[in-house]
Amino acid sequence: MRTNNEPKLIAGNANKSLAKAVARRMSMHRGMNVGLVDARVERFNDGEIFVEVFENVRGEDMFIIQPTSNPANDNLMELLIIADALRRSSAGRITAVIPYFGYARQDRRTKARTPITAKLVANMLVEAGVERVLTMDLHATQIQGFFDIPVDNLYASPIFALDIAHHFKDRMDELMVVSPDVGGVARARELAKRIDSPLSIVDKRREKPGEVAEMTVIGDVKDKVCLIVDDLCDTAGTLCKAAEHLMEQGAKEVHSYITHGVLSGPAVGRISNSVMKSLVITDTIEATPAVKQAENIRIVPTAPIFAQAILNTWNGTSVSSLFDLQTLGPIYEGLYTQD
Template sequence: MKLLSASSNRTLAQAIADHLDTPLAQGEFKRFKDNEIFVEIQENVRGEDVFVIQSTSYPANDHLMELLIGIDALRRASARRITAVIPYYGYGRQDRKVGGRTPITAKLVANMIVTAGADRVLTLELHAGQIQGFFDIPTDNLFSTPVLERDIRHKHKNVSDLMIISPDVGGVVRARALANRLGADLAIVDKRRPKAGVSEVMNIIGDVEGRHCIMIDDIVDSGGTLCNAADALLEEKAASVSAYITHGVLSNGAVKRIQASSLTELVVTDSIDPDTRKDKGGTKIRAISIAQLMGEAIKRIANEESVSSLFE
C-alpha cells in the first residue's frame, strides 16, 4: 500500500506513516497564482492500494478540492484502489434539511468524493451516523472512544469519582459508550431556548454534586455550549468540569472563550491540525493523537481484516 498526504494535516499523516513504518508517497499539492489547485503524484502508483489522508477542515473548500483533485490524479494514474482517509469530515453538520429550500451538503460532498473516484472512505467520529449511508461505496467510521478512554484513565486514577456528561440530548449514545467502558456514571445537560434570541436554559439530568465531570462530544466550534454547560454543572456543585472533544474546530474566538471559562481543561484529538485553525493557542487546550487508531484501521483495510473489531 501507499500513503499520500494532502496539505491539511501533514503532521498527523506523518505520524500515521511512522506507526505503519511506511514512508509517505511523493506528491505535490500546490496553487497557481489565481489560487487554482494543482496536484501531481510524483511516484508510480499503478496497481497500488493508495490511502489519501486529508481532513476537510478550515479552509474547508480548499482542502476538499485538494482531496477531490488528488483522488482524480490517482485514478488517472491507475491506482488499483483509492481510500479517502478523512479524519475530520467537513460539512458533516449539514446532514439533513433544517428548513424549506435548504441543502443536505454532507450528501453533496459524499457524491463528489465518489464521483472523483474514491473506492472506499475511512472517517473518524462522523457528526451523524447516517452520513455513512450517503456514500455508495464502503465506508468505515471510526470512534475516538478508545483514545479518549486511555487518556482519561491516565489522568484520573480513581474512575469512581468521574461523571461522564453529554452536553446535549443528541450526544447521549456517544457519552454512554464511553461511560460504559470506564464504568462511570452518566449525566445529561438538557438545554433549550425559551424563545429566539434568549439565552439557553440548562437543566442537569443526574446528580453531579462532588463529582469530576467530563463532557464528551464530537465537535467543538465556538465553544459556547461547553462553557455554558460547565457553568451549569458547577452551579449544581460539581467538583470540576473538563471536556473531551474529538474534533477541535475552535473558530470565532473559541480559544479565548475556553480560556476564560470555568472549564479545567479541553482535550481534543489531532484530527484537525492546530496550525490550520482560525484560533490558536490556549493553555487550557490539549491535543492527543489518533495516529495509532487511524494507522491500525488503514492496516486492517489493506489486509482485508475486520475494522469493527478495533472497538470490541
C-alpha cells in the same frame, strides 16, 4: 481484498503532521520505511488547485490522508483533485482517510429550501474515484448511508477511555460523564460504559442558532468530576456555558473530551478563561499555534489507530476490532502506561 503491493500514503495540505505521524507508525508496524508519496499540491495565482504525483502508482493501494477542516472548501477540493489524479494514473484502489469529515453538520433538511450538503460531498467523493472512506466520529452516523461505497467510522471513545483511565486512575469513582445535549446521549453513554461511570445530560433550549437561552442538568452532578463528551467544538460558547452550569449545580471539576477541535473564532480565548480545568481534543484537525499554547487544552494522538486501521483495510481484516480496548491498548502502549 489485500493487494500484492504495500499500502501507499499520499497527503494534502490539511494536516501534514498527522499524515507523517501515520506514516511513522506504519513504518514501525511494517518494519520498513513507509513514507508519503512524492507529490505537489499547489495553487495557481487565482486560487485554483493543482496536483502532480511524481511516483508511479499504477495498481497501487492508495490512501489519501486529508481532513476537510478549515478552510473546508480548499481542503475538500484538494481531496477530490488528488483522488482524480490517482484514478487517472491507474491506481488499484483509492481510500480517502478523512479524520474530520467536514459538512457533516448539514446531514438533513432542517428547513424548507435547504441543502443536504453531506450527501452532496459523498457524491462528489465517489465521482472523483474514491472507493472507500475511513473517518472518525462522524457528526451524524447516518452519513455512512449517504455513500454507496464502504465507510469505516472509527470512534474516539476507546482512546478517551485509555486517557481517562490514566489521568483519573485514583478518582474513577468520582467521575460523571455528561452529554452536552440530548442528541449526543448515545456517544456519551458509550464512553460511560467503557469507564463504568454514571451519565448525566445537559438539556439546552435555543432561541436561535448559536445562542442558548436556557440549560437544565438531568442527573445529580454534585461533588462529581464531570467529563463533557462531544464530537466537535466550534466556537466553544455552548461548551463553556455548560461547564459553568455544571459548576453551579455543585460539580467539583469539569473537564471536556471532544474529538474534533474545530475551535474557530473566539473559542481558544473562551476555553482559556472558562471554569473547565481541561479540554482534551484529538489531532484530527491540525492545531493552530493558539491551541498548542493554551494551558488547559491537551491533544491526544490518533495516528496509532489510523495507522492500524489503514493496515487492516489493506490486509482485508477487521477494522471494528479496534473498538476493543484489548486491541487498542497495545497500539497505544507507551502513551498510557498503566500501573
